[in-house]
Amino acid sequence: MTDALTINEAARTTGWSPRMLRYVERAGLLELRRSAGGYRLYGPAQLQRLRTLRELLARFEVGIAELGFARRLRNEPALARAIDEWFETEPARPESVAADDWLRWEQEKHQALLAAAETPRLEAA
Amino acid sequence: MTDALTINEAARTTGWSPRMLRYVERAGLLELRRSAGGYRLYGPAQLQRLRTLRELLARFEVGIAELGFARRLRNEPALARAIDEWFETEPARPESVAADDWLRWEQEKHQALLAAAETPRLEAA
DNA sequence: CAAACCTTGACATTTCCATGGTAAGGTGGC
DNA sequence: GCCACCTTACCATGGAAATGTCAAGGTTTG
Numbered sequence: 001m002t003d004a005l006t007i008n009e010a011a012r013t014t015g016w017s018p019r020m021l022r023y024v025e026r027a028g029l030l031e032l033r034r035s036a037g038g039y040r041l042y043g044p045a046q047l048q049r050l051r052t053l054r055e056l057l058a059r060f061e062v063g064i065a066e067l068g069f070a071r072r073l074r075n076e077p078a079l080a081r082a083i084d085e086w087f088e089t090e091p092a093r094p095e096s097v098a099a100d101d102w103l104r105w106e107q108e109k110h111q112a113l114l115a116a117a118e119t120p121r122l123e124a125a
Numbered sequence: 126m127t128d129a130l131t132i133n134e135a136a137r138t139t140g141w142s143p144r145m146l147r148y149v150e151r152a153g154l155l156e157l158r159r160s161a162g163g164y165r166l167y168g169p170a171q172l173q174r175l176r177t178l179r180e181l182l183a184r185f186e187v188g189i190a191e192l193g194f195a196r197r198l199r200n201e202p203a204l205a206r207a208i209d210e211w212f213e214t215e216p217a218r219p220e221s222v223a224a225d226d227w228l229r230w231e232q233e234k235h236q237a238l239l240a241a242a243e244t245p246r247l248e249a250a
Numbered sequence: 251c252a253a254a255c256c257t258t259g260a261c262a263t264t265t266c267c268a269t270g271g272t273a274a275g276g277t278g279g280c
Numbered sequence: 281g282c283c284a285c286c287t288t289a290c291c292a293t294g295g296a297a298a299t300g301t302c303a304a305g306g307t308t309t310g
Contacts, residue, residue: 006256006308019299022258037307039256049214056211060204062194063266065297069191070198070208079185083195086181089174131286144269147287162277164286190267256307266297277286 004033004041014050021050027064028071029053129158129166139175146175152193154178 011018024030025040030049033041042050056062073080136143149155150165155174158166167175181187198205 008255017299018256019301023298035256035307037256038258039307049211052211052214056207060201060207062204062208063297066191066194067208067211069194071212073195073198074212076185079187082181082185083187083192086174086177086192087196087199089177133285142269143286144271148268160277160286162286163288164277188267251310253310254308257305259303261300261302263300264298267295269293271292272290274289275287278282278284280282 004043005047007040007042010040010042010047010050014047015054016050024050024053024064027068029064029067129168130172132165132167135165135167135172135175139172140179141175149175149178149189152189153196154189154192 005013007018007021010016011021014021016024021040021042025032030046030053032046033043035041053067057064057067073083130138132143132146135141136146139146141149146165146167150157155171155178157171158168160166178192182189182192198208
């Protein structure tokens, strides 16, 4: 296979499942060479990209779909501009907090789920 | 109510449902004043912001969660940087196409769904 | 050629997003 | 004090995202 790995090998060395490797490609986040017969070929560059992608998603709790949106933002200036304008526009008067409110929300969602899933949690032990 | 509208009134004049008004606030896309007793108070600024938000979402087929992500991008420079770097990094050698591949994908998804939902489709009549 | 591996496509599951309700209990203004 | 309206919390539904798995059929390579 002239220097490149096939999907299962790539999966093993990157931590992604073969299924997800196909998904990632489909999502437009990775371009691949193909063998004459259509096999996906993963070269060093692709493997590296997959590893960093993995880190990125994990480190910031971001999803592939969100990356896709980020991509959209950089390919659709009109969108980016419109959104920027919207955020720029007078965040409205209330001398409020907010800012990291969304973060707190996300956490709560997770905590709620975890709490529901785990054995009743007693923080104060 | 000193000049501000309560949630149902705001809903009527902005086209959002009360439910969604709470959701939008929760998503961190709008800050509100509250009455002493905790009622959400919508002033002219907030109402305007809600209307433009509505347009924005409709015009670009964007969701509230995605806006939330856009917000995250501007509040979390580390994230923005990381993503930028990732996209910048050598899109990998294959002299490929891609670019609008993601768009095509989204379309296909819809088509697939529609096809499945509709009466058995016979293209070749 | 045969065994091992790959391809696409379809179905299944889990979690999340976008919304709508509903219940139990405060708030507000007349 | 009442009645209408608001609040939070929780349950529910439909669709999309993220993954897994299986089937039918090519590809690779010893």
